[in-house]
Amino acid sequence: MSEVVKLERQDEVGIVMVDSPPVNALSAAVRGGILECVKQAVADPAIKAIVLTCAGRTFIAGADITEFGKPPKPPGLNEVLVEMENSPKPIVAAIHGTALGGGLEVALACHFRVATKEAKLGLPEVKLGLLPGAGGTQRLPRAVGPELAVKMIVGGDPIGAAEALKNGLIEEIVEDRVAGGAAFARKVLAEKRALRRLRDDDSKIAAAKADRSIFTNAVAAMTKKSRGLEAPFAAADAVGAAIDLPFDEGLKKEREGFLKLLVSDQSKAQRYAFFAEREANKIAGVPDGTKPRPVNRVAVLGAGTMGGGIAMSFANAGIPVTLIETAEEQLKRGMGIMQKNWEATAARGGIPADAPAKRMALINGVVGIENVGDADLVIEAVFETMAVKKEVFAKLDQYAKPGAVLASNTSYLNIDEIAKETKRPQDVLGMHFFSPANVMKLCEIVRAAKTAPDALVTAVSIARKIAKVPAVVGVCDGFVGNRMLAQRGKQAEKLLFEGALPQQVDAVVTKFGMPMGPFAMGDLAGLDIGWRSRKDRGIKSEIADALCEAGRFGQKTGKGYYKYEGGSRAPLPDPEVEKLIDETLLRLGRKKRVVSDDEILERMMYPMINEGARILEEGIAARPSDIDVVWLYGYGWPIYRGGPMYWADTVGLKHIADRLSVYAKETNDPRLEPAPLLKKLADEGKTFASLAAASKAA
Ligand code: 3H9
Numbered sequence: 001m002s003e004v005v006k007l008e009r010q011d012e013v014g015i016v017m018v019d020s021p022p023v024n025a026l027s028a029a030v031r032g033g034i035l036e037c038v039k040q041a042v043a044d045p046a047i048k049a050i051v052l053t054c055a056g057r058t059f060i061a062g063a064d065i066t067e068f069g070k071p072p073k074p075p076g077l078n079e080v081l082v083e084m085e086n087s088p089k090p091i092v093a094a095i096h097g098t099a100l101g102g103g104l105e106v107a108l109a110c111h112f113r114v115a116t117k118e119a120k121l122g123l124p125e126v127k128l129g130l131l132p133g134a135g136g137t138q139r140l141p142r143a144v145g146p147e148l149a150v151k152m153i154v155g156g157d158p159i160g161a162a163e164a165l166k167n168g169l170i171e172e173i174v175e176d177r178v179a180g181g182a183a184f185a186r187k188v189l190a191e192k193r194a195l196r197r198l199r200d201d202d203s204k205i206a207a208a209k210a211d212r213s214i215f216t217n218a219v220a221a222m223t224k225k226s227r228g229l230e231a232p233f234a235a236a237d238a239v240g241a242a243i244d245l246p247f248d249e250g251l252k253k254e255r256e257g258f259l260k261l262l263v264s265d266q267s268k269a270q271r272y273a274f275f276a277e278r279e280a281n282k283i284a285g286v287p288d289g290t291k292p293r294p295v296n297r298v299a300v301l302g303a304g305t306m307g308g309g310i311a312m313s314f315a316n317a318g319i320p321v322t323l324i325e326t327a328e329e330q331l332k333r334g335m336g337i338m339q340k341n342w343e344a345t346a347a348r349g350g351i352p353a354d355a356p357a358k359r360m361a362l363i364n365g366v367v368g369i370e371n372v373g374d375a376d377l378v379i380e381a382v383f384e385t386m387a388v389k390k391e392v393f394a395k396l397d398q399y400a401k402p403g404a405v406l407a408s409n410t411s412y413l414n415i416d417e418i419a420k421e422t423k424r425p426q427d428v429l430g431m432h433f434f435s436p437a438n439v440m441k442l443c444e445i446v447r448a449a450k451t452a453p454d455a456l457v458t459a460v461s462i463a464r465k466i467a468k469v470p471a472v473v474g475v476c477d478g479f480v481g482n483r484m485l486a487q488r489g490k491q492a493e494k495l496l497f498e499g500a501l502p503q504q505v506d507a508v509v510t511k512f513g514m515p516m517g518p519f520a521m522g523d524l525a526g527l528d529i530g531w532r533s534r535k536d537r538g539i540k541s542e543i544a545d546a547l548c549e550a551g552r553f554g555q556k557t558g559k560g561y562y563k564y565e566g567g568s569r570a571p572l573p574d575p576e577v578e579k580l581i582d583e584t585l586l587r588l589g590r591k592k593r594v595v596s597d598d599e600i601l602e603r604m605m606y607p608m609i610n611e612g613a614r615i616l617e618e619g620i621a622a623r624p625s626d627i628d629v630v631w632l633y634g635y636g637w638p639i640y641r642g643g644p645m646y647w648a649d650t651v652g653l654k655h656i657a658d659r660l661s662v663y664a665k666e667t668n669d670p671r672l673e674p675a676p677l678l679k680k681l682a683d684e685g686k687t688f689a690s691l692a693a694a695s696k697a698a
Contacts, residue, residue: 005033007040012048012189013182014041023061024054026102028073030064034106035080042087049185050091052084052110053177058097059119060106065128065271068262077102077134078251081109085197090188094174094181095119100158105132108139111195113170114184115161116177121169122158126231128274129267129640133258137238138250139198144169146208150218150239154232168204199247208243215243228513228638230266265650269642273632276625276643280471283460284622286453292461293403293454299324299375301392303334303365306409307381309437312338315359316438317466322375323365331365338363341438369395372404377462379431381409389413390421397422405455407431408446412478415448425450429459432479433468434634442634443468444479469633474620480630483615484644487607487671492518494667496543496581499592500600502561503573508600513638518604520571523560528553542584550580603663606656607671609648613678616691624688649687657682 004020004027016037018024034052041050054060063077084091084106093099093107095115100122107113107121115121123132123140131137132153141149144167152159164170174180187193208214219236226232234257241253261267299322300311311321325331342356369392372378378400380392389408396406406428408418419425430446443463447456456472463470473479478486492505506517516524522544531548534541547560554560555569562571585592612627621627628643641647648656657674664672674682681687 002029002033002036004029005037007037009044009047010182012046013185014044014047014050015178015182016041016050016052017055018053018060019055021056023058023098024056024103025061025064026077026106027064027067028075030060031075031077031080035075035083038080038084038087038091042089047089049089049189050087051094051178051181051185052091052106053094053181054096059093059095059099060103061098062101062103062124063133065274068271069268077105078255081106081135085109085111085199087111088195090185090193090195092181092185092188094177094184095121095170096177098122098158101125101132101136102134105134105136105139108143108198109135111197112184112188112193113164114172114174114177114181115164115170116175116180117161117173119161119164120158121161121164122156123153124156124158126154126156126229126235127270129229129231129264129270130261131231131235131238131254131257133255133262135199135251135254137235137254138242138247140169141205141208141239141242142198142201143167143204145204146215146239146243147218149242150215150222150236153239154219154222154226154236156232205243212243215240229640230264231261231270234261266640269640269646269650272625272642272646273628273639276628276632276646277469279623280469280626280629281460281464283453283456283472286457290453290457292458293376293405295319295376295405295458295462297322297375298462299372299378300381301369301372301378302381303331304381306433306435306437307379308334308338308341309435309439310379310381310409310433311363312341312359312438313433313466313468315362318362319466321363322371323363324369324371325365325367328367331367335360335363335365370399372396372400375400375404377405377407377458379407379409381433384410384413386413386417389418393418393421393428397424403427405429405458407459409433411482414477415446415475416450419448419450426452427455429455430475430479431459431463434481440634441467441469442481442630443470444481444630444634445470445472446475446479447472448475469629471626471629471633472622473626473630474618476615476618476620480612480615480621480627481634483620484608484611484627484631485635487611488604489518491603491607493541493544495595495600495603497585497588497590498595500595501573501578501581503571504595504597505600505604506571508597509604512601512605513641515636519561523554523562523564523571524569526554526556527560542588543581546580546584547577552577602659605644605647606660606663609644609656610660610672610675610678612645612648613675613681613688616688617675617677623692625692645688649689653678653682653687654685 006017008015020030041047091110092112093110096119098120099107104121104123123136125132148167161173165173172184223232238254238257241250297320298314300307301324303323303325311323314321339360342359345351346353346356382388382392408430411432415430419428429448429451432444434440434442445459460470495505502519506519509517527548552559555564558564563574615621624645627645631637631643637643657678660672660674
């Protein structure tokens with residue numbers, strides 16, 4: 001008898017219950033257990049119908065990803081599904097939680113499906129660089145038609161129970177999965193319903209067989225944002241096979257595609273990213289069992305771009321917010337922008353039509369910091385200078401309720417110093433959101449010297465609740481992300497002095513897979529900010545200064561490192577910039593040379609990795625994978641390259657260390673010498689991953 005799958009009889013209905021925490025993934029034991037129980041139920045004359053359901057928090061959430069890359073163990077999932085689909089007795093999948101990947105494929109091999117109303121159903125394999133490998137690409141189009149199937153398989157986002165019902169993916173929404181599933185099974189028996197085997201039902205793909213553009217248009221729409229990725233295109237091909245080929249041949253095509261992706265570098269990187277994200281939830285140095293403090297209301301200080309975006313993130317998750325400004329006018333402006341933002345999303349169909357009003361109702365806009373009193377978490381997003389932050393925290397100490405977590409959204413300032421302004425440094429930490437805060441997923445949670453473990457756990461847990469990806473970091477200038485980015489920025493600027501052009505540098509970076517290069521990014525952020533700060537600190541940056549002196553502040557003035565025409569955000573190379581660079585170099589007596597794309601890539605990436613090594617040495621990040629999470633979710637690092645530290649391992653640390661030494665000498669920049677940790681790993685022929693493995697073993 002299986003340990004993780006049990007068969008129970010309720011009158012004429014056999015209940016096959018999968019119970020394999022945490023997410024009932026399809027390990028060999030679960031596959032074997034399902035096969036055994038289904039066979040047993042089919043053989044039992046007292047059982048007339050079967051319900052397949054799960055214990056715990058969710059229906060089967062997919063194949064067991066930890067088994068990928070290891071020798072396959074029988075039975076294969078397809079073998080189990082053939083047995084189920086061939087069952088002469090009706091099988092009903094009763095779904096709750098998330099039926100994902102192999103989980104939904106199991107449900108699709110059942111003859112009927114019911115789900116609870118909060119259930120989500122999807123084939124997210126593309127997000128792991130894969131395609132569904134157990135019939136999903138063949139059965140889903142037959143269940144819901146090719147358009148929605150392409151959306152779900154090529155896009156990878158799940159749908160809710162209501163949409164599943166509307167599109168024929170489930171038969172009914174039920175209150176309780178076991179009782180509802182059994183009741184539905186009895187109905188099937190009473191009505192003598194024919195068993196619906198999706199493999200034999202071509203009715204929903206008939207239209208696309210006659211007019212293939214139905215399928216190709218859906219694919220074109222879904223792959224618009226798939227630049228550089230292999231899986232979405234391979235997944236689309238597999239769905240195409242469902243339309244073009246008989247079921248069994250389509251299944252064979254799907255299998256070939258799945259096995260090819262399974263061993264691909266992209267999928268390996270994407271699977272690594274999946275686990276890196278989950279690993280980041282585990283906070284080093286916090287006692288086991290530390291519970292988060294309850295957070296029922298949040299106060300956000302500042303209704304500007306950052307504050308507004310943060311407030312929106314909480315309201316999106318249904319958490320009430322007190323949004324605080326210093327004057328009515330700013331408050332009104334901030335509230336207006338939020339409303340417009342939500343209305344634009346609703347108009348695009350991204351959220352329901354009544355959502356903007358509902359979300360606005362969760363935001364109580366007020367003037368005056370003294371209104372923070374009923375908040376369990378306060379996040380300040382005020383002007384980014386130490387003096388202002390200190391003033392705000394001194395006031396928070398006065399007005400916030402005891403035990404409230406006090407967070408600063410600073411992007412580089414010292415939280416220890418800020419915490420000193422209060423008599424409760426144990427409650428103070430950083431929550432660094434990324435712009436636009438309602439969109440970007442990363443939240444760097446900055447642990448200060450005196451931050452209490454439960455305050456830290458509260459910040460991590462609330463960040464997850466509002467669908468952010470938290471990464472715990474330590475106090476230093478710029479934390480993890482911006483500190484590494486600064487190294488890239490320095491090199492980008494130097495490259496201009498050596499003969500590269502902004503568009504050449506940016507092209508190399510975007511070809512690598514980043515959404516934007518450093519110069520387009522500078523134009524977006526506004527070049528005047530850095531200019532002002534350089535002036536304050538008495539620092540010069542000849543080319544950037546010359547641009548600003550010419551009134552080129554970036555996108556907002558229509559000109560920066562690029563020109564922007566007709567209000568467009570598309571950067572266009574500008575001969576004027578080239579002239580300005582040439583003149584500056586001439587004035588400084590610098591000689592131009594041809595800089596190769598290979599050199600640009602190395603100088604953009606390796607100094608960041610070097611800084612990442614220093615960050616690890618100093619304990620600012622606990623794990624290399626935490627650094628990768630920061631870059632994946634805060635800076636658009638291409639997921640198929642896993643993150644900078646993961647990518648560095650694939651390049652080879654010895655090569656990176658050697659090249660850094662060369663650049664350190666060539667450009668006379670000692671900061672480019674390999675960090676001691678990088679050098680040590682390189683000399684020992686090791687990887688950053690070996691550090692994580694060693695710390696796990698310890
Ligand atoms: C597939 O199915 C291929 C088939 O088509 C072909 C087969 C032939 N395997 O996310 P959480 C672990 S590909 C192993 O924090 P939540 C996770 O690592 C798969 N482990 O919880 C974590 O462990 P720990 C397609 C898994 O409530 C723990 O479970 N399916 C798997 O926030 C809790 O996870 C997917 O891509 C897995 N499949 O979210 C779904 N899933 O505690 C992937 C989770 O030690 N999973 N774990 O860190 C998810 O999207 C989310 O985990 C889920 C729950 C929404 C289910």
